[in-house]
Every structure is written in structure tokens, then in C-alpha cells.
Amino acid sequence: MTTTPTELVVLDMAGTTVRDDGVVETAFRRAAERTGVAADIGWDRALQYVRDTMGQSKVEVFTHLAGGDRDRAEVATAAFEAAYAELIADGGAEPIAGARETIEALRAAGLQVYLTTGFAPVTRDALLDALGWRDLVDGVLSPIDAGRGRPAPDLVLAAALRARVSDVRAVAVAGDTASDVRSGLAAGAGVVAGVLTGAHDEAALRAAGAHRVLASVADLAALLPGVGARASVIA
Numbered sequence: 001m002t003t004t005p006t007e008l009v010v011l012d013m014a015g016t017t018v019r020d021d022g023v024v025e026t027a028f029r030r031a032a033e034r035t036g037v038a039a040d041i042g043w044d045r046a047l048q049y050v051r052d053t054m055g056q057s058k059v060e061v062f063t064h065l066a067g068g069d070r071d072r073a074e075v076a077t078a079a080f081e082a083a084y085a086e087l088i089a090d091g092g093a094e095p096i097a098g099a100r101e102t103i104e105a106l107r108a109a110g111l112q113v114y115l116t117t118g119f120a121p122v123t124r125d126a127l128l129d130a131l132g133w134r135d136l137v138d139g140v141l142s143p144i145d146a147g148r149g150r151p152a153p154d155l156v157l158a159a160a161l162r163a164r165v166s167d168v169r170a171v172a173v174a175g176d177t178a179s180d181v182r183s184g185l186a187a188g189a190g191v192v193a194g195v196l197t198g199a200h201d202e203a204a205l206r207a208a209g210a211h212r213v214l215a216s217v218a219d220l221a222a223l224l225p226g227v228g229a230r231a232s233v234i235a
């Protein structure tokens with residue numbers, strides 16, 4: 001972990017700042033049922049793959065489930081987006097406790113905050129609207145905005161470029177999956193934290209190389225070089 005003062009915080013959405021509670025898995029199941037995309041490998045194996053790759057670009061995950069058939073993957077991705085939108089409309093979207101306050105405190109302390117996700121922009125924006133978070137952060141990025149999805153470094157690097165950081169070590173990344181951690185490390189981020197409010201457990205996050213594993217994103221501000229108490233008072 002770096003001592004370079006943090007300028008930019010890149011936070012994952014589902015499972016990190018937004019409660020998931022199985023909504024993503026349910027949307028995957030509905031998409032699989034409606035399109036037959038996982039018929040060849042069976043749902044049990046498909047579900048394990050979905051869990052292992054949580055955090056990655058959804059179309060990439062469906063491409064694997066479809067045996068490499070990109071056309072079927074795109075149909076399934078559209079079904080996933082529709083199913084996720086239905087689930088948000090049914091049950092709403094809830095922030096992780098303390099996430100909004102942490103983001104507000106970080107920004108009040110002069111840092112920029114970007115949200116990143118493996119969702120397509122339409123789903124991401126529906127989620128932001130459901131939360132009332134359109135104006136909460138400095139930027140939001142989906143894989144299509146950056147290049148490749150996680151675990152590639154693109155989302156973190158794209159945020160770093162847009163935020164005009166002085167050094168990649170001034171970037172802090174937090175996420176609930178091994179892919180978030182690998183993406184942050186690949187980008188050279190100075191702080192890469194796993195959080196235990198989502199898909200993957202402490203062992204998986206540590207195995208991916210997380211500098212720290214936190215109970216939740218609400219504990220992040222205190223960890224950041226040059227920020228610490230300045231932003232953790234409110235959070």
C-alpha cells in the first residue's frame with residue numbers, strides 16, 4: 001500500500017456501494033431461463049461461473065456461458081439488463097450502509113469519487129436513478145466507456161485519466177470481488193481494498209492481492225493516505 005496521498009477513489013457498485021442481496025444472481029437466472037444461454041453447461045455450473053466472475057463485464061460472462069457465441073451472449077445480456085431492471089422496479093435499490101455518507105465525506109475532503117460497474121450503461125443508470133445518486137459522484141463508468149471490463153485495469157485507468165490524477169498511486173480502489181482487486185492492482189492503484197459486503201469472502205479477496213480487506217466501504221476513508229480523519233468524521 002502506498003503513502004502517496006489519495007486524490008481519486010474508484011468504487012464498485014453492486015455489492016460495494018449498492019446492496020445486492022442476490023439480485024444480480026436472480027437476474028442471471030432469469031436471463032438464462034428466458035434465452036437458454038446456459039443450457040449446454042447446465043445451471044449449477046453456470047451459477048458457479050457467475051459467482052466466480054462476479055464483477056466482470058456481463059457480456060463477457062454470457063459469452064463464456066454461450067460457449068463463445070457472441071450473438072447469443074448479446075441476446076442474453078439484453079435479457080439480463082431487462083431482468084435486473086424488473087427487479088429494481090420491484091424491490092428498489094438500497095445503498096450499502098454508510099456508502100453515501102462515505103462518498104460525501106470523501107468529496108467534501110477534496111477527493112474525486114468514481115463509480116465503476118460490469119453493468120451496461122442502461123442498467124447502471126437505472127440503478128443510479130433508483131438510488132437518487134446521479135449527482136452524488138464525479139463520474140460513473142461501464143466497461144464500454146473504458147475498453148475492457150474487470151479484471152483488466154481499464155475502468156480504473158479511465159477514471160484516473162478523467163480525474164486527471166497526478167500519479168496512479170493517488171488512486172484508491174474498493175470492491176467486493178477478486179476481479180475488482182485484480183483490476184485495481186493491474187492499474188497500479190496505491191490502495192486496493194476488498195470489502196465483505198458482496199460476492200466474495202476474505203480469503204478470495206486476499207488471494208487476489210488486496211492490500212486491505214474491510215468490513216464495508218464505510219471503513220475506507222480512514223485508510224487513505226492524506227485523508228484519514230479528515231473524511232472519516234462524517235462517515
Ligand SMILES: [Mg+2]
Nearest residue numbers: 012014015176
Ligand atoms: Mg460488485
